[in-house]
Amino acid sequence: MSAHLTDSEVYGHLWASPEVRALFTDGGRTSAWLDILATLAEAQADVGMVPQAAAEAIRRTVTTWRPDMAELGVRTRETGHSTMGLIQMLQQVLPKEAGGWVYYGATVQDLTDTWFALVMRTMTTVLRRDLDRARGAAAALASRYRNTVMCGRSHGQPGLPITFGFKAAVWAAELDRHLDRLEEGRSRRELVQIGGGLGTMEFWGAEAESMSVAFADRLGLAVPALPWLTARDGVAEFVSLLALVTGTVAKIGDEVYELQREEIGELREPLAEGTVGSITMPHKRNPELSELVNTLARLVRADASLALEGLVHGHERDGRAWKTEWLILPEACMYAAASVAAAVRLLEGLEVDAERMRANLDRLGGYPMSGPVMRALSDHIGKHTAQMLVHRAALEGRERGVDLRTALESAVASAPGLALDAAQFDRLLDPDRALGSIPRFIDAVLARTGRLSVGGVTGGGADGCGHP
Structure with a gap:
């Protein structure tokens, strides 16, 4: 019987991916610990600290033996120690001399901190793989909808015209930076832990540091400058990075959530065959993925907060802070993996209604063009005077229920020294002429993500009217 949703047969798919969950089950964790113990014995044999035959026997045993978890639980409770029950059971199946x-x-x-380092290494590989897909999907959207004009929004209100490609390029660039962060931080977290009682390594004498190097080499990890028993910044940094990654995914999800609203209708989540939106309202198409990634991000941020608490570590060992990580690191990893996997599904299957985007912009009566108009008039009457003129025209125009052009024609006609003909008004109020540096920004992101070909953008294009 499962008490945690990550292990639920019914709901577990929402909170963890199978490959990441497998790292943290009793079986997965114990198997990893046994491998670490065998590797440690091999490293100690490398430097003459442990008999070679003993190390070989330990390796042979852990390769095939798995403890009975019920018995292991009993032993752990009886000993009151995190690993003594496991050691007792392992010794029973080892040759006496080993x-x-x-x-x-x-x-x-x-043992457990070295396991943490291996977990963070595996998670980095998993996240890099899925983030790369999510970034690629966002970049593909940026390429395809490079010229698809839509209403940009500020404080939840119509702002300036942008393109959907610009919005997707922002997503791709942010995901790209997280890929950089994952790679750049490896040297700070993929480190063995072998310090003994208080991190002094005194138990192992003159061969201690040689043993540490051999241990790290066999595991494919690095050797820290000194053991990191109380230095929890590597774990805190990694969980905080998971919070950053899931935060970006949640931002993307929230954008889809808002733009899927029926009254906007510019985006739609992919809809899997057989999905039921609502039991009581059959017409609904709920943004399930968008809501899920927001929920997961909240949980990872909560875990990151506890990971930062671990930085406050007492003396040379402090179980109060360190053992908190036993819960939050697995949780954060599972939630983050589920989040990024959901982002891949969301972005790769995202439905974009380019016609609705343009229609929503057009129905605003030209008011999102107030900024470009103000900028053009600034050359003639100064920026602040132009701002006041356009501001008053916009307020009066909305009160009268007319479009911005009608309101501006009246305002310009009454302003001394200003005269604009119909062609000038056409240019000033054309959204396709008010995109600023958007094309260059998109091309820069596409070039970085490898989706820009020589002479233009790869993938399906979109015409200047916003139709793919």
Whole structure:
């Protein structure tokens, strides 16, 4: 029976992916710990600290043996120690001459922190793979809808014309930076932990540091300048990075959530066959993925807050802070993996209604063009005078229920020194002429993500009217 949603047969798919969940099950965690113990014995044998035959026996045993989890639970409760039950059970199945060399001089934290380093390495690989797909999907949207004009919004209200490609390029650029962050931080977190009781390594004597190097090499990790028993910044940084990643995914989800609203109708989530939106309102097409990624991001941020608490570590070992990570690191990893996987589905299947985008912009009566008009008039009457003129015209025009052009024609006609003909008004109020540096920005993002070909943008284009 499952008590946590990540392990639920019914709801677990929402909170964790199978490959990441497998890292944190009792079986997955114990298997990883046994491999670490065997690797430690091998490293100790490399430097003459442990008999070679003992190390080989430990490796042979952990390759095939898996403890009974119910018995392991009983032993752990009886000993009141995190790993003593496991060691007792392992010693029982080892040859007698090898049993005394398992876990030689190591501590719980040496074992579990090294496991943390391996988990963070695996998670980096998983997240890089899925983030790369999400970034690629966002970049593909930026390419396809490069010229698809829509209403940009500020404080939830109509602002200036933008293109949907610009919006998607912002997403792609942010996801791209997270890929950089994942890679750049590896050297700070993929580190073995082998310090002994208080991180001094005194138990192992003169061969301690050689053992540490051999241990790290065998695991494909790096050796820290000194053991990191109380230095939890690597874990805190990684969980905080997961909060950043899921925060970006939540932002994308929130944008889809808002633009899927029927009264806007510019985007729609992909709809899988058989999906039911509402039991009581059959017409509904709920933004399930968008809501899910927002929920997951909230949970990861909560875990990141606790990870930062771990930086406050007492003396040379402090279980109060360190053992909190046993819960929050697995949780944050599972939620983050589920979030990014959902982002891939959302972005790769996103439905874009380019015609609705243009229609929503057009029905605003030209008012999103007030900024470009003000800028053009600034050359003749100064910026602040132009701002006041257009501001008053916009207020009066909305009160009269007319479009911006009608309101401006009256305002310009009454302003001394200003005269604009019909062609000038056409140019000033054309959204396709008011996109600023958007094309260049999109091309810069596409070039970085490898989606810009020589001489133009790859993928399906869109015409200047916003129709793909």
